[in-house]
Amino acid sequence: MSSDNVATEVLVLAEHTDGTLSKTTAELITAARILGEPAVVLLVRGGRGGRGEASGGSSDAAVDALCAQLGELGVVHVMLAQAPEFGSYLVTPVVQALAQLVRERKPAAVLLTASADGKEVAGRLAVLTGSGLLTDVTELRDDGAATQEIFAGSTIVTSRIITGTPIYAMRPNAITSQPAVPVQPEVRTVEVLLSASARASRILDSVVEPKGNRPELTEASVVVAGGRGVGRAEDFQLLEQLADQLGGAVGASRAATDGGLYPHQFQVGQTGKSVSPQLYIACGISGAIQHRAGMQTAKNIVVINSDSSSPIFDIADFGIVGDLHEVLPQTITALRERAGS
């Protein structure tokens, strides 16, 4: 253990793309402060040891930008490791680097984002370090107790990890990041040793499928979602129009994505995305438990559905019993008039 280590150091795995930290990294830093002092682990593709754009890695400018963003979030301790494997192979290089840091620094806990990658890292790290883990954590207490929502969000479970170095994968958007006094971070470069298994699963390419100009579904403050009741793929344009007026994203139920009315990447629910916007407008969605699992934490829920017995009305703050093909155009007009007046 290095001499400057404090007993309450909490390792936070930074998530970043193209020199920008993810919004969830700020949430992790806020959560880490509940348990102790965050020490952010920044793993960046680059030449081994030193920095290097030449090796196809991130530029010095990108690394500097990431450190500056961490400084804005009040992070004092940053551990930077660069290797060509990061971002070139699926999760295992990150797992090995974190396992090494857990061994060397004996932190009080490790926090990461409960994204697809983050959960896999958490699971593998638990195996490698002989630790317990909790995924999709929505709340963390200073005694290490963590809450999770299970069974499509219908049940709230509180647990404690009792083995090894507790690993928490935090659900995005569950914790509001708190502003901090900006600092100049102390960036320590660490040398990580990666074995051959770090290169087991090669990433050949990463494709971002076009989602238009609308905000990311999981980050949007307004989501207009459609189900089977929309009827035809063309009619999703009504939802897109309303979403654009409200600066929101468009989502869909599984019946809508399975039926080819809207692309699968926009599915909301248990097997799709979890959203927690300020406003969720459900149009022609019945409100099956698997759909509610992905949206019932929305602050305000508006429902447009022609069948007043649909279970979605049970969670509506404002519901309209009627045909969405009539109500949506009326709403679009009313909003336009309001903007014009």
Added chain:
Amino acid sequence: MGKPLDLVVLVKQVPDSGADRVLRESDFTVDREASDSVVNEMDEYAIEEALRLKGEHGGTVTLLTMGPEQAVTSIRKALQMGADAAVHVTDMALAGSCAVKTSEVLAAALGTLQWDLVLCGAESTDGQLCVIPAMLAQRLDIAALTGARKLTIADADSTGERVGTIQRQTETGYQTIQASLPAVVSVWDTINEPHYPTFRDIMAAKSKPVSTLSLVDLGIDAAEVGFIGATSVVTSVVPRPPRGAGVVIDAGADAGAKLVEFLASRKLV
């Protein structure tokens, strides 16, 4: 056809996600009597994919489940889709096992079988951890191809090496990932459309071999797993507080205007 592929598919019995699910008051485990049990939906896609690969390459499909005795009903159901045999890891001491220990037991059970590829669902609808496939790859020290919406296995090259390639579904699109076999592959429901078993499949499933393994068979100490060996403990379980009752109106010519009024009252426009 190249070298045959031996496939193991991990199948979990879960409470029906469409029904009300509850945790038992006494020990905070899933109350399996209170809800109907079904085959974890995502695992049906893994079985379908295994059968497709068997059709393409030849070989065998074996199902592997860890779960209580009653899980055998789900195993029989899953066998109807067309797998050849099943292995059921069951032991009283396994009740209450956490994901870390579940992966240890499943890895040990995989150690008793012959396979080139392990297929799993990407997540279980009760635990929803999405961690078991990655943990297994870690324990077995083999490659993981996780979160697949498309899978191809190339024929073996001259050295006998075989390569698997997936499209990994990501939050914003997909990644193409490649690894040499043996590997663990987990699949999402976008990968295929599971078929309904025919009458003949249903009848055939009744006589397919299902073998059982206990902790003793796997050489695992009972004190290491279940409630006593768990790496985390549940301290409380409460239902989500209900949302306050909202306003519901019947549509009329002014429904849109009323909706905008509501949005304005909540400062949403």
